[in-house]
Amino acid sequence: MTNVVVIGSQWGDEGKGKIVDWLSERADIVVRFQGGHNAGHTLVIDGTSYKLSLLPSGVVRPGKMAVIGNGVVVDPHALIAEIDKLEKQGVKISPENLRIADNATLILSLHRELDGIREDAASNSNSGVKIGTTRRGIGPAYEDKVGRRAIRIMDLADLETLPGKVERLLTHHNALRRGLGENEVTHETIMQELTSVADRVLPYRETIWLMLDKERRRGARILFEGAQGSLLDIDHGTYPFVTSSNTVAGQASAGSGMGPGSLGYILGITKAYTTRVGEGPFPTELTDEIGQFLGEKGREFGTVTGRKRRCGWFDAALVRQSVATNGITGIALTKLDVLDGLDELKICVGYTLDGKDIDHLPASQGQQARVEPVYITLEGWKESTVGARSWADLPAQAIKYVRQVEELIGAPVALLSTSPERDDTILVTDPFED
Ligand code: GDP
Ligand code: IMO
Ligand code: MG
Numbered sequence: 001m002t003n004v005v006v007i008g009s010q011w012g013d014e015g016k017g018k019i020v021d022w023l024s025e026r027a028d029i030v031v032r033f034q035g036g037h038n039a040g041h042t043l044v045i046d047g048t049s050y051k052l053s054l055l056p057s058g059v060v061r062p063g064k065m066a067v068i069g070n071g072v073v074v075d076p077h078a079l080i081a082e083i084d085k086l087e088k089q090g091v092k093i094s095p096e097n098l099r100i101a102d103n104a105t106l107i108l109s110l111h112r113e114l115d116g117i118r119e120d121a122a123s124n125s126n127s128g129v130k131i132g133t134t135r136r137g138i139g140p141a142y143e144d145k146v147g148r149r150a151i152r153i154m155d156l157a158d159l160e161t162l163p164g165k166v167e168r169l170l171t172h173h174n175a176l177r178r179g180l181g182e183n184e185v186t187h188e189t190i191m192q193e194l195t196s197v198a199d200r201v202l203p204y205r206e207t208i209w210l211m212l213d214k215e216r217r218r219g220a221r222i223l224f225e226g227a228q229g230s231l232l233d234i235d236h237g238t239y240p241f242v243t244s245s246n247t248v249a250g251q252a253s254a255g256s257g258m259g260p261g262s263l264g265y266i267l268g269i270t271k272a273y274t275t276r277v278g279e280g281p282f283p284t285e286l287t288d289e290i291g292q293f294l295g296e297k298g299r300e301f302g303t304v305t306g307r308k309r310r311c312g313w314f315d316a317a318l319v320r321q322s323v324a325t326n327g328i329t330g331i332a333l334t335k336l337d338v339l340d341g342l343d344e345l346k347i348c349v350g351y352t353l354d355g356k357d358i359d360h361l362p363a364s365q366g367q368q369a370r371v372e373p374v375y376i377t378l379e380g381w382k383e384s385t386v387g388a389r390s391w392a393d394l395p396a397q398a399i400k401y402v403r404q405v406e407e408l409i410g411a412p413v414a415l416l417s418t419s420p421e422r423d424d425t426i427l428v429t430d431p432f433e434d
Contacts, residue, residue: 017041071255209257241280
């Protein structure tokens with residue numbers, strides 16, 4: 001028996017939400033450990049769709065404890081709105097089933113504004129790099145955390161020290177805003193923002209590292225839910241076109257306060273092709289009718305921003321890199337059904353850079369933009385795999401594709417997903433029992 005860490009092995013939207021929901025039946029606690037409401041995790045249960053951004057996907061299952069760890073940046077307005085939205089869908093949320101780390105950083109409206117201001121400025125001039133962020137204030141909030149001037153959940157309960165903290169935060173932000181030609185933000189505005197949300201947020205506060213330590217010792221099964229994907233990691237991703245947190249599995253430890261020795265099975269959620277939202281390099285991107293086919297059939301529109309996701313062939317070189325940087329034990333291969341009906345399928349096995357063969361994506365932005373993918377071609381299949389629940393339901397060519405993926409990335413398939421529905425999932429190896 002072990003704990004399980006779920007992370008995305010590509011550029012996000014691999015189907016983490018569906019798999020976390022499926023696995024959470026076997027777990028006692030589900031923990032988010034990085035990112036914020038830039039995530040969009042969709043679960044479909046008996047035809048009803050639930051869209052989660054900040055809350056762990058385990059929250060929809062009665063009797064499970066959902067945890068937001070210290071590594072997450074929490075927008076209190078988004079938190080309250082998501083709790084209210086889910087309650088309308090019949091999911092009861094209270095401190096009985098949700099706890100938030102008292103040392104998690106808050107996203108305030110000035111962070112959201114700054115995210116938008118920078119993106120707009122970069123679009124209109126050459127003064128910055130347009131990342132195509134979700135404009136949720138994720139980057140600016142992490143900057144304040146690392147800059148040691150952030151307001152944290154626990155500060156909402158300490159009205160004596162809060163004004164001084166707000167003062168420090170505003171000294172920095174107002175200097176920045178003046179430089180950007182924006183209005184300054186007043187002390188009262190931030191104090192009012194904080195006091196207006198405190199009563200709704202504070203009941204969920206918890207010393208998460210302590211709670212997880214106690215639960216681990218009593219044998220609870222803990223499932224960690226990553227957001228984004230490994231190629232969006234601030235260190236290992238396609239910098240600067242990345243998010244502002246570490247998204248790799250090691251962050252499950254730092255972002256929750258549970259030591260790395262207890263993490264257990266690392267499950268890399270992997271889409272059977274590749275997608276990316278926002279700007280940045282994408283060697284296997286397809287801008288032709290096959291890319292359009294994948295986008296339409298896979299319904300590749302962002303949950304958070306509604307943007308069209310860019311689509312392309314499976315990039316085994318990238319996922320092989322994620323297997324290494326996360327220490328992936330096995331993968332959950334999702335959306336295999338989207339490939340049904342294609343005559344042939346290509347898989348990228350490496351690249352050429354300035355005429356030389358290379359087996360991984362280099363770290364340099366200039367080189368990343370110049371690499372050319374090297375492909376192998378496989379025969380497609382005509383039969384439908386939608387809703388397949390056993391290997392016996394899969395056409396021989398589909399099994400061949402899966403085996404080829406395993407061999408190229410150097411990790412086995414533990415789970416296979418064949419539709420958005422919770423139960424359309426083939427179990428090969430139970431990560432909790434491995
Ligand atoms: P996440 O961010 O990794 O949780 O992924 P998203 O929820 O943003 O995007 C994945 C989308 O694919 C969602 O709409 C899911 O309902 C859907 N999905 C998940 N698994 C499968 C699958 O095996 N087949 C199909 N067709 N859709 C899937
Ligand atoms: P889930 O958890 C896909 C992308 C944004 C942008 C970059 C930086 O649903 O897989 P940010 O707002 O984080 O500063 O944006 O990261 N991005 C995602 N792409 N899935 C996500 O989350 C993403 N979260 C952020 O599109 O390119
Ligand atoms: Mg998503």
